[in-house]
Amino acid sequence: MQFIDQAEIEVRAGKGGDGIVAFRREKYVPAGGPAGGNGGRGGSVWIRATAHLQTLLDFKYARTFKAEDGQRGGPKNMTGAAGADRWIEVPCGTLIYDAKTGELLGDLVQPGQTLCVAQGGKGGLGNAHFLSNSNRAPERALPGLPGEVRQLRLELKLLAEVGIIGLPNAGKSTLISVLSAARPKIADYPFTTLVPNLGVVRKPTGDGTVFADIPGLIEGAHLGVGLGHEFLRHVERTRLLLHLVDATGPDPIAAYHTIQAELQAYGRGLAERPQIVVLNKLDAIGPDQLMPLVEQFQAELGQPILQISAATGLGLETLLQAVWDHLDAPAEMPPDLSPLAKAEVGQL
Structure with a gap:
């Protein structure tokens, strides 16, 4: 097995889904009103320590990790599905740094220990959210927010007594x-x-x-x-x-x-x-x-x-x-x- 104890990767959290503009138009609902749902949140990127890995070899070729985007909202006030989180496994003893600032984000020494390194974007609001006494038929919706993008430096320090x-x-x-x-x-x-x-x-x-x-x-x-x-x-x-x-x-x-x-x-x-x-x-x-x-x-x-x-x-x-x-x-x-x-x- 090739021993790799340093790696740089890019993590991209998912974008939040867009909210939509929609109105209820059922036959027996005369005052339907706005019914555009919110977008789902974007998936986040998490790092988890595992005892099954001994090196950072997995990151020699795979350097970009992206979580799933959230889905756009639906009619009838339906919120879009949230994007799936992306999980990255590293050996126990891995330190995670922000590659641009040098800040230590986490030190994962125990199996199962986790760290969120990129937060998914929030879903946009549908037009149902903007209903008010002064605006009974809003035609406004918000796009989802982008997820965090980070350059990370991983450094493995072996856990030996x-x-x-x-x-x-x-x-x-x-x-x-x-x-x-x-x-x-x-x-x-x-x-x-x-x-x-x-x-x-x-x-x-x-x-x-x-x-x-x-x-x-x-x-x-x-x-x-x-x-x-x-x-x-x-x-x-x-x-x-x-x-x-x-x-x-x-x-x-x-x-x-x-x-x-x-x-x-x-x-x-x-x-x-x-x-x-x-x-x-x-x-x-x-x-x-x-x-x-x-x-x-x-x-x-x-x-x-x-x-x-x-x-x-x-x-x-x-x-x-x-x-x-x-x-x-x-x-x-x-x-x-x-x-x-x-x-x-x-x-x-």
Whole structure:
């Protein structure tokens, strides 16, 4: 499946139906009078979050969405039929912006959460509406009002509790493939992972926790260098970051600081997000090299550092227990979740 996490679309609400001019002329109704009905309202455009989608791929080719127009009024004071609403489904975690103003219209994080993004036009009034003591036979009716037209920008931020970050080739894809049923591409060269991968890891209680393998960051990622900058937004919602460091790299300490600097430069609270720093690839490094490295990290961080081998499974139980301990501790909602995500967003 192609991973698309940004899209621009146009939404067009339906036009309201026209009111009509009509008079009653039944045989036994001598004073029939005006009987032109109102037009029906135009359909609105709604966006609904669903758990059945994972990307915005559906919007790569379909970019215009239009609701149905309302029907014109009928004789005998009959109101025209309302236009059908248009429903657009997006993955959970999608933010909807007005593309022209940049205003955040809604943040749909729960399945079934809805947002009206274009209101249908009102139906026009028929001549029956204009009946008065001074005008017993009005010949005036109003056209329906046009519906709203909007340019929208959709931005998907994956809903994962744990984000796995690190420089290219740190072993992130191997780790998520071992912990979950995810099967990302794995190879011994950098930038193997080109899109985020999601995997569900089962807790001892049986509940599932979503882990996200974020493509490798490099120095300058926040400025658009490399691939990682495209996906930094996906760690904004995570409660915990697993920072994997390649213990076999030329300078693991520098690698750690490179990622920390990118999180700090990107902002939005990523640098303050709780992290578990993990030395990976113990199977490829000797004890004489490992111990000085561990001591350096512990002096740098002021706390013990976890050591694993994702390829052999060494240390994974200890790592998972540390993850569960962090997630089970009381935590505030990540700052990215706007009030719109917690409040009712059924209408603008």
